[in-house]
Amino acid sequence: MILLLGNLLLFLVALAAAPRLGWLWQALFPGISRPVWDSQSWFALLAEHLMLALGATLIAALIGLSAAILATRPAGRALRPLLDSMFSLAQAVPPIAAIALALPLMGFGAAPTLLALVLYAALPVMRSAVAGLDAVPAAVLDAARGTGMGPGRILAQIELPLALPVIQAGLRVALVLAIATTAVGAVAGARCLGTPIVTGLANGNLSWVLQGAVFTAWLAVIADQALRLGLDPERRRSNGRLAPAR
Amino acid sequence: MEPQPVAVLHATERREASAAPREATAVAVLTALAALAPFLLGFLSVAPNRLLSPRLVPLPVTTATTLCLGLFLVACLAVMLLARRAPLLNWAEAAAALALCSLVAVIGLAAREALQGASPVARAAPAAGLWVAMLLLALAAGCCAAGRSGTPRNFMALSVLGLAVLWAAGALADLSLAREAMARGGEIRLAFWQHLALAGGALFLALAVALPLSLLALRRSRVEALLMAVANGFQVIPSIALFGLLMGPLAALAAWAPALRGWGIGGIGPAPAVLGISTYLLLPLASAFLAGLRVASPAVIDAARGQGLTEGAILRQLRLPLGLGVMAGGVRVAAVQAIGLATLAALIGGGGLGALVFQGIGQLATDLILLGVLPVVALSLLADGGCAALQAALERRR
Numbered sequence: 295m296i297l298l299l300g301n302l303l304l305f306l307v308a309l310a311a312a313p314r315l316g317w318l319w320q321a322l323f324p325g326i327s328r329p330v331w332d333s334q335s336w337f338a339l340l341a342e343h344l345m346l347a348l349g350a351t352l353i354a355a356l357i358g359l360s361a362a363i364l365a366t367r368p369a370g371r372a373l374r375p376l377l378d379s380m381f382s383l384a385q386a387v388p389p390i391a392a393i394a395l396a397l398p399l400m401g402f403g404a405a406p407t408l409l410a411l412v413l414y415a416a417l418p419v420m421r422s423a424v425a426g427l428d429a430v431p432a433a434v435l436d437a438a439r440g441t442g443m444g445p446g447r448i449l450a451q452i453e454l455p456l457a458l459p460v461i462q463a464g465l466r467v468a469l470v471l472a473i474a475t476t477a478v479g480a481v482a483g484a485r486c487l488g489t490p491i492v493t494g495l496a497n498g499n500l501s502w503v504l505q506g507a508v509f510t511a512w513l514a515v516i517a518d519q520a521l522r523l524g525l526d527p528e529r530r531r532s533n534g535r536l537a538p539a540r
Numbered sequence: 541m542e543p544q545p546v547a548v549l550h551a552t553e554r555r556e557a558s559a560a561p562r563e564a565t566a567v568a569v570l571t572a573l574a575a576l577a578p579f580l581l582g583f584l585s586v587a588p589n590r591l592l593s594p595r596l597v598p599l600p601v602t603t604a605t606t607l608c609l610g611l612f613l614v615a616c617l618a619v620m621l622l623a624r625r626a627p628l629l630n631w632a633e634a635a636a637a638l639a640l641c642s643l644v645a646v647i648g649l650a651a652r653e654a655l656q657g658a659s660p661v662a663r664a665a666p667a668a669g670l671w672v673a674m675l676l677l678a679l680a681a682g683c684c685a686a687g688r689s690g691t692p693r694n695f696m697a698l699s700v701l702g703l704a705v706l707w708a709a710g711a712l713a714d715l716s717l718a719r720e721a722m723a724r725g726g727e728i729r730l731a732f733w734q735h736l737a738l739a740g741g742a743l744f745l746a747l748a749v750a751l752p753l754s755l756l757a758l759r760r761s762r763v764e765a766l767l768m769a770v771a772n773g774f775q776v777i778p779s780i781a782l783f784g785l786l787m788g789p790l791a792a793l794a795a796w797a798p799a800l801r802g803w804g805i806g807g808i809g810p811a812p813a814v815l816g817i818s819t820y821l822l823l824p825l826a827s828a829f830l831a832g833l834r835v836a837s838p839a840v841i842d843a844a845r846g847q848g849l850t851e852g853a854i855l856r857q858l859r860l861p862l863g864l865g866v867m868a869g870g871v872r873v874a875a876v877q878a879i880g881l882a883t884l885a886a887l888i889g890g891g892g893l894g895a896l897v898f899q900g901i902g903q904l905a906t907d908l909i910l911l912g913v914l915p916v917v918a919l920s921l922l923a924d925g926g927c928a929a930l931q932a933a934l935e936r937r938r
Contacts, residue, residue, distance in 0.1 A: 322788075371562055372562060372564075372565030372566050372569075373566065374562065374566075374686075375562065375563040375566045375567075375682075375683035375686040376566040376570070376679065376683055378682070378683075378686040379679050379680075379681075379682025379683045379685070379686055379692075380679060380682070382682060382691065382924075383678060383679060383682055385876060385920075385924070386876065386880075386917055386920040386921045386924060387880075387913075387916075387917055387920075388880030388881070388883050388884075388916065388920075390883050390884055390894070390897070391880075391883060391897070391912075391913040391916055391917065394897045394900065394901055394909045394912070394913055395909065395910075395913055397901055397904070397909065398904060398906040398909065402904075470776065473778075474776070474777075474778035474779075475778070477778045477780050477781060478778070478779075478780050478884070480780075481887070481898065481901060482901065488778075488780055488781075491780055491781065491784045492780075492887070494784075495784075495887055495888065500787060500788060500791065503784045503787060503788075504784065504785070504787075504788050506781070506784060507780075507781040507782070507783075507784030507785045508781075508785070510778055510780070510781035510784075511777045511778065511781040511782065511785065514776050514777055514778055514781070515776055515777070518776040
């Protein structure tokens, strides 16, 4: 916890200090005339990055959770093969391809990135929620039915609480994935911490690339660190990360 | 990717209801939607030139288009009917491939018809209906395969074959995608081989690092902890940031030792891309190698030691043959990831199919984006299918 807070504080200080460190960037990249990134404030980029990632995770959580609940009901059994096949198809399409395909339909900006983020973040949520709901012992459900509980109450009071740890693990994966993938969205014009990387690459300004890359990577590390805090020690080591798509 | 429990689940449920597999409903709904999609969303759109936005046109009615359209609808119906019997699911997959190819043929022929008499700069592109139908058919085929191995191998192989035949017969030549591909033939071929080289090089590099380290980690738990910590740590860093971080040091290295430039090592180019991609492959490879090497149970290993086998012989005769299937599974995940990650290499001047994608993004040219994305998707599906087949063969041999 202290480690995380320290890291976060250091990150924020570094964000505030970056535009004032002209001498450092100048020394590292002597050939570049404008080594300091000053087109946008780093905090504005951070805020947009987080809003995009959190918003996408929220939508993805709603979609993934409702799909998982549907697929684990007796009536929704037919949905299972579809979820499996969607999952394996999505593995074959890298997020940058999904963003690029959405671009002509939705135009430059945050929209194509948001769509791709929702699609990719919904999958781990769905997977883990299905696994969690499946793992609820049949005997428990029988006992609940025996006491006269209806299907709605069983879901709300028995199944979801029992599946919660697994669902939470899926949500964590989704959020880390979203924070990492948002950076790629800069290619399609989404404003985020990846923007200096893409702008720098386009202008041959390695100093901007380095600054953007450091902060993007740093944020991802902090997010991962924060989300591991809630995990129990056993999980924390083996972490239940699903095959990462990037 | 945890296929085992899912597969077990499928097997048991399949036994319960052997008549209509549980895939049937999903396949039927998806295929029905696929059959409707072109009628609802349009078959073909035509633009007076490359820059003006395309407009939907009605499907030209000729004998050829009607025949192909009929074939498409019959094939869709066949998918729905065949999927009702578990043993026929493979054939349902084949029918889905037939449906896909006949729909593409309809649109290719319609494009030729629509462009007859039009100016040579006019462009005919498939409307949203084709793309939606293709996606739905692929998902339906995936559902058919969900009970087996998860990858619709038959569907993929037959679709690729069918599309190749259509291409060779010239049925697709009038689509704007094909025209763009013809105009950029050399560029696309170069990008394709560059992409393969990037992904293959990264996979090779990662294998060369992961294999010896896994063998070492098998004996020393401290090496294992370190290897897994490093491999896990890299996974957290977004690829675009890692590529960016590698550029500076490699540029400095090349400046310090200019001879390295001759080897293609520098801040911009394939070197940081290959290095970056391979770091992400460490985790799937190392964890699968370690798991594979541990498939042979300690009791069996002890017995072998008791018989006087050397550690080398145990590795060659027990650990490797028994764990080969699991290890191939890791290579499968890594190969698919490498192909996807190589798309970003173009950002740092590494070339590959991503170069077409980014050029397309810059010009907002859908055809160009598709020319980059479609081969990437095809490559990763092929790599996944190929590795899955290899894995199955290795596990059967055991």
